[in-house]
Amino acid sequence: GAGVSQSPSNKVTEKGKDVELRCDPISGHTALYWYRQSLGQGLEFLIYFQGNSAPDKSGLPSDRFSAERTGGSVSTLTIQRTQQEDSAVYLCASSPGGGQNYGYTFGSGTRLTVV
Amino acid sequence: SQQGEEDPQALSIQEGENATMNCSYKTSINNLQWYRQNSGRGLVHLILIRSNEREKHSGRLRVTLDTSKKSSSLLITASRAADTASYFCATPPGGSEKLVFGKGTKLTVNP
Numbered sequence: 001g002a003g004v005s006q007s008p009s010n011k012v013t014e015k016g017k018d019v020e021l022r023c024d025p026i027s028g029h030t031a032l033y034w035y036r037q038s039l040g041q042g043l044e045f046l047i048y049f050q051g052n053s054a055p056d057k058s059g060l061p062s063d064r065f066s067a068e069r070t071g072g073s074v075s076t077l078t079i080q081r082t083q084q085e086d087s088a089v090y091l092c093a094s095s096p097g098g099g100q101n102y103g104y105t106f107g108s109g110t111r112l113t114v115v
Numbered sequence: 116s117q118q119g120e121e122d123p124q125a126l127s128i129q130e131g132e133n134a135t136m137n138c139s140y141k142t143s144i145n146n147l148q149w150y151r152q153n154s155g156r157g158l159v160h161l162i163l164i165r166s167n168e169r170e171k172h173s174g175r176l177r178v179t180l181d182t183s184k185k186s187s188s189l190l191i192t193a194s195r196a197a198d199t200a201s202y203f204c205a206t207p208p209g210g211s212e213k214l215v216f217g218k219g220t221k222l223t224v225n226p
Contacts, residue, residue, distance in 0.1 A: 004157075031212070033213060033214075035216075041218060042203065042216050042217055042218035042219060043158075043203070043216040045213055045214075045215065048212065048213045050212065056212075056213065089156065091157065091158070093158075097212075098207070098212025098213070099146075099148075099205075099207035099211070099212050099213055099214040100145055100146070100207050100210070100211075100212055101146070102163075103148050103160035103163050104150075104158075104160060104214065105160065106150075106157040106158045106159070106160075107157055108156045108157040109156050109157055
């Protein structure tokens, strides 16, 4: 597609349940990023994939969070045993390379609400 | 701690006026980027200015970068109601490939 696609747009889940968020990056973009944004706040980095390199997981807040990127394309962010503090907008972005040289193209995000 | 800090946190102006937002950062960078966000969803990349550039223009946008003061400014000229959004600066600190974003400036342009 022409842009970064995220699904679902909105997700309401019960505390303790697992959720999966999906990101389809722009075709050919080797770099993929996940961020989250709590209400009225800035963006918090979660994880970064670049080509076939090991991902930079330094932003994942706990071991309940994990992400994978299959075939260098689609990525899934999984949150296990969701907590109310996980409620946020989860944003995915892709770029032709890293942030040293390129801007990011963001998807529209997934708004996660944990009740 | 935040790499980039925008100032002011909020700005309200009348249509047709100019809007200026500032960003300060802490560590050395090789570029600084500005993004716009409408309605708390996806961000749109506006402009990238490299550390060896002092000024860059794109349409009604003018960005300056002062590496000696570790600061940047975004000027929107002849603002429109459609410019109402939050504006974020972002930098790749040091040699990092991941961008660190500030908390943003919320701009309201009143018709």
